Amino acid sequence: MAKARCGRILGEDIYIEEGDTTTLYFINQLRVYQVVLAALKALDQDICHDGCSLPSTVNKVIKRLGKLKSVLEASDVAAEKKKNLLSKIDDFLADADGLPQDTSQTCRKTAGECKIGSGCFATGALNLFKEITEPEAPKKI
Amino acid sequence: MEIEQIENRYRGISIVLGALQAASRGICKNCIGLEGAKTKVGKMIKKLGMDLDAASISCEKTKADLQSRIDSLSKAAEELEVAEECECQKTAKNCKMGEGCFVNAAVDLMKLVK
Numbered sequence: 589m590a591k592a593r594c595g596r597i598l599g600e601d602i603y604i605e606e607g608d609t610t611t612l613y614f615i616n617q618l619r620v621y622q623v624v625l626a627a628l629k630a631l632d633q634d635i636c637h638d639g640c641s642l643p644s645t646v647n648k649v650i651k652r653l654g655k656l657k658s659v660l661e662a663s664d665v666a667a668e669k670k671k672n673l674l675s676k677i678d679d680f681l682a683d684a685d686g687l688p689q690d691t692s693q694t695c696r697k698t699a700g701e702c703k704i705g706s707g708c709f710a711t712g713a714l715n716l717f718k719e720i721t722e723p724e725a726p727k728k729i
Numbered sequence: 730m731e732i733e734q735i736e737n738r739y740r741g742i743s744i745v746l747g748a749l750q751a752a753s754r755g756i757c758k759n760c761i762g763l764e765g766a767k768t769k770v771g772k773m774i775k776k777l778g779m780d781l782d783a784a785s786i787s788c789e790k791t792k793a794d795l796q797s798r799i800d801s802l803s804k805a806a807e808e809l810e811v812a813e814e815c816e817c818q819k820t821a822k823n824c825k826m827g828e829g830c831f832v833n834a835a836v837d838l839m840k841l842v843k
Contacts, residue, residue: 593823596755616826623751623831627838630747634740704737705843709744712838716748719829 595619597676604669609723611665614673616720617656621680624649627713632687634709639696641710646687648714653681663726731784732791738777739798741842745770746805748835755831756823759812762832767809769836774803 591603595615604611628646636642657677660670696702749766757763778799786792818824 593756594825595823596758599754612825619755619826620831622755623748623835626751627744627748627835630744634743703733704740704841707841707843709741709838709841712841713744713748716831716834719826719831719834721827721829722825 597622598679600672610663610726611669611673613723613726614656614660614663614665616723618673618676618680620717620720621649621653624713624716625680625683627716628687628710629683631709631713635696635701636710637688638693639699639702639710640691640693641695641708643688643691643693645710645714646684646689647691650681650684650689652717653677653684657681659726731780732786732795735777735781735784735795737842738773738839739795739802741839742770742773742777742802745835745838746802746809748838749809749832750805752832752835753810756818757832758810759815759821760818760824760832761815762817762830763809764811764815766832766836767806767811770806770809771803773839774799774806778803 590606592606593601593603594612595602595618597615597618602615604615628642628649631637631642657674660673660677663670665673697708749763749770752758752763752766778796781792781795781799784792786795
């Protein structure tokens with residue numbers, strides 16, 4: 589069966605067999621984590637480092653990554669591909685783990701430092717997940 | 730107020746650039762979406778520099794510090810890796826995530842700055 593490139597994650601081109609939507613689902617998820625985590629790392633250099641939205645978002649990302657990992661483990665993705673994708677999830681988890689997770693800090697808006705309006709960069713970064721609409725999550729998820 | 734607005738835009742562009750840098754390490758590197766985003770962000774940074782020039786900021790040190798940070802943004806934007814020949818990766822059938830686009834959504838983070 590023909591193979592098609594459908595992502596480049598952590599420097600590696602990822603190929604799937606045409607029609608393998610289960611594997612494609614996981615690859616698309618990893619594609620967006622790559623971008624979301626980069627945005628969160630940029631936020632960590634900003635005043636958001638001392639706020640509560642960034643840690644809250646980081647915690648959500650860690651939780652989602654953990655869920656993605658367990659679902660991938662239980663999936664029928666080919667063993668070698670599964671091992672490869674699981675190692676990338678571990679790399680992302682390690683990255684996320686290096687970001688702030690203490691939600692007891694004060695929101696930078698409340699502290700009078702963040703004056704961008706009602707929006708929030710951390711929440712905005714999390715919304716990047718909504719860009720992925722295909723393929724649907726495998727039935728077992 | 731002027732300096733606050735410039736700071737806010739600086740913050741937004743920094744985050745957009747972080748996301749675009751990650752996208753450029755993916756298949757988006759070969760995408761016209763990223764090529765366009767690079768141009769857009771370059772223009773945003775240029776405008777930011779011009780607005781800083783025109784701003785009435787009495788403290789020279791504050792102004793110079795902001796200018797230096799904007800220069801760093803400009804360098805980072807120029808260094809965004811985009812392939813010489815780009816094609817929408819959806820059209821090329823490499824990007825199969827639906828209608829959405831990480832790159833456009835990343836640039837749209839600037840809309841959070843009011």
